[in-house]
Amino acid sequence: MKFFRKHKKRKIVGIIILAVVLLIVGIYGSIVWMFYKDTVGVVSKDEVDPKAEKVKIAEEDQKDKDVFNVLLVGTDSRDPNSDKGRSDSMMLVSFNKKQNKSTVISFMRDTLVDIDGYGRSRLGHTYAYGGVGLTINTLNQTYGLDIQNYVTISFDNLVNVIDEIGGVEVYISEEEAEYYRKNGMPDIVAGDVTLTGSQALAHARNRTLGSDFERTRRQRSVMYGIYRKIMSEKDISALLPLINYCVTQVETNMSVTEIYNMAKEVLSTEDLKMQQACAPQDGTYTPIVYEGMDVLEIDVDANKKMIEDLLY
Template sequence: MRKAKTKAKGKGLWNWMKRHKVVSTILCLLILCFLVMAMSLGVLLWNLNKDNVGIVDADDVDPNADEVQIAREDQKNKDVINVLLVGSDSRDPNAELGRSDTMILASFNKAEGKATALSFLRDTLVEIDGHGQSKLGHTFAYGGVGLTINTINQQFGLDVQDYVIINFENLVEIIDQLGGIQVMLTEEEAAYYRENGMPDIVAGNVTLTGSQALAHARNRSLDNDFGRTERQRDVIYGIYNKVLEQRNDPSTLLSLIQFCMTQVSTNMSVTELYEMAMDVLSVDNLKTQQAAIPTEGTYEFGTYEEMSVLNIDLEANKDYIQELLY
């Protein structure tokens, strides 16, 4: 992975983390919850699910393959690390579950001490290599995570090479293993859930089971996909906070991390994730931000081949991403 190396200092990462403020970002959720704390206990995670999606020269990419390889991109800024988090129910773009793909770019700008969680809305109409125009959320079904990454890079001028994938059903397992997570619900959301199979749900900071959290993350009945992606980030944030509650109980935490690592797949090695975590943790006052693409004022709702889509101002969103991340 193309990133600067950072050496651990002091008596080890575990003690370092206890002495410093833990940052609240989706990037650190990925690294801290699933890897770093276990590594700090001296445990090698043999059960890391290492994917076989490789990085190849752009000329060697077959966009029509079942598993499209990732086109090699030069890192645009040596201080900016980008990892795509993908959540999916299905590989069928014509099934309702297949349109539930989640794409969140976790970005860390080391020079500025800044971490960003950037959601890409699945209904965004884009040009997909080898498939013509379609929804961005369909790329995973058409050609796997490689096609998703290549499309995001091509359309938005990015340099993503690394990813983590989790199936939504596995997300339920992780949350239940945690004993549920706390999420802030609005009055409108609580009323909707009471009418749809959750009679005891109230507004405020509530504890959700895995299936309840999944329903919340999928919900766009009250607004649109912008609201849904915000709920997804809230659920991930809830997982992060619940894991932090376990950080002073090494045996419980280790068991949890070992379980979680069986539920995700990635093309990153444990060493790469560890080094990335050390880069993030080296920042004393990390700045965090959340956003969604397309950004406000750069899109309009429309239809394409009988699909509801978002027609976007591509250049405006590319400029917005550059300003946000770099």
């Protein structure tokens, strides 16, 4: 009887432990499902419907196993009735672990491109037509890329991320500093300045000074500010909580583990070379009017070569 009672007790404890484990797995699984249920998956090219509301990402062979590419898409939600659903910024964030270099390339929204199912139009229209999947497929087709992963973030959520890391340092020109002092930021000076989330957002959104190329430069400077801030910490133990927070502010088809492992690899790289560019590059485009739209007609081959040289 004693053995039976002991065995019965162990059985009850085992059932309780199993129930707790199943509960945890169930909760975690629900959270993961909620997080990933709306993400855009990768499928073979013959399964892609370019007219779908959410176009799938067409599978591409990785060009170099040492180069990892992610598309960062920023959306501006200030006026939901104006330019609704269109991407405000598109940046390729790349890491070449063999050559110890990271690259950020901005893609101009007004670039005239061929879009599957829609003909020729602005690159910026792809997000409205078919979401991030159509944007990625168009960039891959136009520039010979192998993008399979993405992160989308609204500028409003970007404010939260920047405040979470304690602000970002960016370079502010004399012209920019004067403009900001007259428009709600009286203490801003020229030079390397630490900006809060809302200040960095105003800087990235600035459409008044310079061309659209200048605006994308400002957006890249904010992204580099975030990157430099994280790199300066070099604290791997603090990385996971930060990533866990950031994934609540974005949409991505990458898992937390994938993001953590990539970030850890970048952080552990010594003498990392950082570079940035814009596509199309100077001298490789012509401003034209196409079907009533002001667009940039580009030298595709020249820009393909520029991107390949930077990434590989």
